[in-house]
Each structure stands twice: as C-alpha cells, then as structure tokens.
Amino acid sequence: MTAEDKATLIRDVDWLLAYDSDLGSHSYRRGADVAFRGDRFVDPTTLAPEDIGQVIDGKGLMVSPGFIDIHAHPGYETMLKGLTEEVGSRKLYMSSLYEYLFLFDTTHEGMVAATEVALSELMQSGVTTICDLSTPHVGWIDTLAASGMRAYAAPMFREARWFTDNGHEVKYDWDEAAGERRMIAALAEVDAAIAHPCGRLGGMIVPAQIDTCSARMFKDSLVEARRRGIPIQTHASQSVVDFQEIMRRHGLTPIGWLEELGLLGPDMIVGHGIFLDHHDWIRWPDRRDLALLAETGTTVAHCPTVFARRGISLQNMGDYLRAGVNIGIGTDTYPHNFIEEMRTGIYTARVTARDIEGATARQMIEAATLGGAKALGRDDIGRIAPGAKADFFTVDLTHPSMRPLYDPLRSLIFSSGERAIRDVYVDGRQVVRNGAALAFDPEDATERLEAAQRASIAEVARYDWGGRPVEQLMPRLF
Ligand SMILES: [Zn+2]
Known part of the structure; x- marks a missing residue:
C-alpha cells in the first residue's frame, strides 16, 4: 500500500457536522472521528491501523461539509x-x-x-x-x-x-x-x-x-x-x-x-x-x-x-x-x-x-x-458521509471570534465569519491552509486585478448612455 492509498483520519473531532440519511439532513456529533481516502470519505470504524496514514487531532475543531x-x-x-x-x-x-x-x-x-x-x-x-x-x-x-x-x-x-x-x-x-x-x-x-x-x-x-x-x-x-x-x-x-x-x-x-x-x-x-x-x-x-x-x-x-x-x-x-x-x-x-x-x-x-x-x-x-x-443533481457532495466526496473545511474553535462557544455554526455565521476557517479540502486535497488559499499567488493576482480595474474605469464614459465618467456615475464618498 502506497502512502496515497492510505486514509487520513481526523480523530476526536469536537464538533462534526455529519450527514444523517434518516433525517435527510445534517446532525452534530461530538468527539467523533472522520476519515477519507483518496477523494472520498470512508467509515473510520472500517479502517485497520495499517490503512491509516496521516492522523490529524480534531480537538478544538469543527469539521463541516464544504x-x-x-x-x-x-x-x-x-x-x-x-x-x-x-x-x-x-x-x-x-x-x-x-x-x-x-x-x-x-x-x-x-x-x-x-x-x-x-x-x-x-x-x-x-x-x-x-x-x-x-x-x-x-x-x-x-x-x-x-x-x-x-x-x-x-x-x-x-x-x-x-x-x-x-x-x-x-x-x-x-x-x-x-x-x-x-x-x-x-x-x-x-x-x-x-x-x-x-x-x-x-x-x-x-x-x-x-x-x-x-x-x-x-x-x-x-x-x-x-x-x-x-x-x-x-x-x-x-x-x-x-x-x-x-x-x-x-x-x-x-x-x-x-x-x-x-x-x-x-x-x-x-x-x-x-x-x-x-x-x-x-x-x-x-x-x-x-x-x-x-x-x-x-x-x-x-x-x-x-x-x-x-x-x-x-x-x-x-x-x-x-x-x-x-x-x-x-x-x-x-x-x-x-x-x-x-x-x-x-x-x-x-x-x-x-x-x-x-x-x-x-x-x-x-x-x-x-x-x-x-x-446540481448530486448526492455525493455537500455532506460528510462514507462514499461522499471529501469536500470539507475545518474551523478553529479556539479562535477568539468563536468564543464563548455554544453552537459552532451559529457562531461562524453570526459572529466569526470566515476568520476562524482554517483548512479546506476538495477531493481529499488541501486547498486552504491556515486560512490561506494555496492555488494562486494572492499578491500577484491582486496587482493584475487592480490593473484591470484601472483600465476598465478609464473607459466607462464610452459605455454610458449619457457619456458620464466614473467619477460622476459613482462618486467617491468624500
Ligand atoms: Zn448572475
């Protein structure tokens, strides 16, 4: 078995939002394990010790479907x-x-x-x-x-x-x-x-x-x-x-x-x-x-x-x-x-x-x-269940914006926002680490975006029916 065939286990997750097929919805589980191998979640209770590669400590974490x-x-x-x-x-x-x-x-x-x-x-x-x-x-x-x-x-x-x-x-x-x-x-x-x-x-x-x-x-x-x-x-x-x-x-x-x-x-x-x-x-x-x-x-x-x-x-x-x-x-x-x-x-x-x-x-x-x-006609995403795609994120419950903690998703939505989101995975591959997206160079992408905005706003008057420049259509606040 190569390292890639091995499962990743997140052990003893403080709050896991797992899919409950009887409910047709999610339910919170406390102190639960969650595991994935390749691109899909697997039932952690079916894993033998030799099946397990990386182990992540779930203490202080919520794990939610993406x-x-x-x-x-x-x-x-x-x-x-x-x-x-x-x-x-x-x-x-x-x-x-x-x-x-x-x-x-x-x-x-x-x-x-x-x-x-x-x-x-x-x-x-x-x-x-x-x-x-x-x-x-x-x-x-x-x-x-x-x-x-x-x-x-x-x-x-x-x-x-x-x-x-x-x-x-x-x-x-x-x-x-x-x-x-x-x-x-x-x-x-x-x-x-x-x-x-x-x-x-x-x-x-x-x-x-x-x-x-x-x-x-x-x-x-x-x-x-x-x-x-x-x-x-x-x-x-x-x-x-x-x-x-x-x-x-x-x-x-x-x-x-x-x-x-x-x-x-x-x-x-x-x-x-x-x-x-x-x-x-x-x-x-x-x-x-x-x-x-x-x-x-x-x-x-x-x-x-x-x-x-x-x-x-x-x-x-x-x-x-x-x-x-x-x-x-x-x-x-x-x-x-x-x-x-x-x-x-x-x-x-x-x-x-x-x-x-x-x-x-x-x-x-x-x-x-x-x-x-x-x-999207899919029953394999938007949920944490064995067989579903391993698309999920973790939330740092020790982040000040999440404390004091009574209900983690309520705190995430109403208080913390994205600040406490730590790691994100798609198909079992990490795409966000410690709050930072990994795929692109953020500074370089933002500079190119700024250049695009500058070039675009210079041309606004050409597209406006009244020929008005951007400063007239969308004046700055002060
Ligand atoms: Zn639209």
Whole structure:
C-alpha cells in the first residue's frame, strides 16, 4: 500500500457536522472521528491501523461539509469593488442591470486575475464547489482546474443585448446569428470542462437571461443539457423589468413562460426568482409561480447581497422553502465571502418577512450544502458521509471570534465569519491552509486585478448612455 492509498483520519473531532440519511439532513456529533481516502470519505470504524496514514487531532475543531455556490460571476464582478455597491436605476425599479452592469469592460487577462482572486476568497470562506457563470475567455477552464475547487463551467450566451439610452427605458438589440455562434462556443467550453483530466470540472448550459434569448434558444439549450445530463440555468424574475417584458411579449410571467417552454424541472436553476407573481412590487393578481417552481422541482439560486444593496429581496426565503421550492445559495457579486452571503440572506429574509422565522441559520446551511447539491443533481457532495466526496473545511474553535462557544455554526455565521476557517479540502486535497488559499499567488493576482480595474474605469464614459465618467456615475464618498 502506497502512502496515497492510505486514509487520513481526523480523530476526536469536537464538533462534526455529519450527514444523517434518516433525517435527510445534517446532525452534530461530538468527539467523533472522520476519515477519507483518496477523494472520498470512508467509515473510520472500517479502517485497520495499517490503512491509516496521516492522523490529524480534531480537538478544538469543527469539521463541516464544504459549501456549494451555485451562482457566481468571479471573472467580472470582482473588479467592481468600491464602484457599484450604491448604484441602481430608480426609474427601473432599482435594478443595476441595465444602466451600470455593462459599463465595465475588461480583457481575458483581467478576467483570469479576477477569477483567481474570487476563487481564493470563496475557498477561504468554506466553498468547495463553484458554478462560474462567465463569458468564455482564454485561460478560463485552466484557471478553474488550477484552483483545486470542484467547478462547473457555466458559459453564458444570448441573442440580444439590453441597453438604455435614457435611463428609464430598456431596449433590446437582437442578433440571432451571433447568439448561435456564442452558443456553439459555450458548448465547446462545457465539453472541454467535462473532459478535463483533473476530474473536478463539470458543465452547465446557461442561456443568459429570460429576456435576451428566444424560445428556440431556450429549447435548444434544454436539448443540449439533457443530452449531456447536466443542469441548465438562466437569470429570470431578477427585475421588475424582466417580469414586465416577458408579460408584454408572451402574456406570461417569466416562470410561466419557462413552464410553457418545458424548461422547469429538477435540472433547472432559476437565478434569481425574486419577482414572482406574489412579489408586492409586481402587484399581480395571480399566485401560480411559487407552486410551479415547487411542483416541477426547480431550484432558485438565491444571491441575497447584490439585491439587498438595492433594497430588493426574495419574499421570502422561508416561504419558498415551506412551499417546497429547492433553494441553493450563490454569490452573484463581490465580496466572494460565502459566510457573509449567508448572514445577509438570513437577515434580509427576516426583515422582509418581518418575522424571526423568515429564515433560520439551519435552513441557510442546508441550502448552502444539500440544496446546492440537489440543484446540481448530486448526492455525493455537500455532506460528510462514507462514499461522499471529501469536500470539507475545518474551523478553529479556539479562535477568539468563536468564543464563548455554544453552537459552532451559529457562531461562524453570526459572529466569526470566515476568520476562524482554517483548512479546506476538495477531493481529499488541501486547498486552504491556515486560512490561506494555496492555488494562486494572492499578491500577484491582486496587482493584475487592480490593473484591470484601472483600465476598465478609464473607459466607462464610452459605455454610458449619457457619456458620464466614473467619477460622476459613482462618486467617491468624500
Ligand atoms: Zn448572475
């Protein structure tokens, strides 16, 4: 038996969040052992002494399954730090999509730098699986592979781009032939990811937005997803604008139109599913959307931070779950700090519901692990159980931010944040050590990201309908 065939044993873990198949959820175990061999957890009681290689002392540690981020744009959002936190179009129901999102252009190199920085931050906050919704760029798949994460390449394609030339009306510029070319390029990226020799990459089919793709493109997307047995995701009901636009075109809500197209189902993820027919900004007379999502087993990718910044929230997470909708968590924007995203999600749900039961930390942990796994059609991630992938992180319970200690996950979410996360493993291989991500050179990546931001903000006036420079659109605070 070589050293690589031997199991790693974490002995006498103070708090282990283990999967309980009878419960269909996690439960705390005290003073438990956990072991993995190669890329998977094994039952520690089945190991003979000669099977065991490295032994780690679990005293003072919590061991938790790694989080699953089902919706992120690490190659783009990362460079907007300090810029877009406080912009949104008040004449377009607070959305920042139509007036601000496409002001910033960057290069392939800028996207790679942004991705390196974002993936490092995600891993340091306990994320072991990422769904990267990006536009295909040189170096993308190699960067995902090099990160050490489990990653789904989710290249976006579309036939129309939206724009505004006055800040209060959204227009669409359609080019079906270009959309077709983008889809073909995206499928090639997906296939390259699936075939990548690292074995940690998967793919997702992403017709980008409900209002920028035709019925034909959605139906073709479904065919390509089913052919490969992979999930499909689109942005829908993410703004009042897209609700009203789909109603104007088809006489249906975005969710209703997806149903008519045959897209709703267990392999469909809707980002972000906020403006359903029950949302009080919509004032719609029917109440069908939530039930349609639940009955079809469709997942909602819930990314609370980017919307909370603009006064927007799901109404509300607890109600979606009680209706039977599967929810997974994403980090649509920066920071790529998954613990902060979960905390924001809990608070926004409670404020929106005006109810302490608007969302619980337990619901949030389940969404961030089992909900994400279900969205991806997997029962081997998001849990610590023999046979599951060894994707997990450890928390230093002696860290001052975790003390005094009564409930470790509650303290992690509400008090400590990522500060107490020590080591992170994916496929049984360490990707974070003592709080530092190992894959990329953080100083070098950050300098390249800064250069990308500088180059991008210099060009903002070119992309703004009013020709305004960044200092006018997003003035500094003081
Ligand atoms: Zn998004």
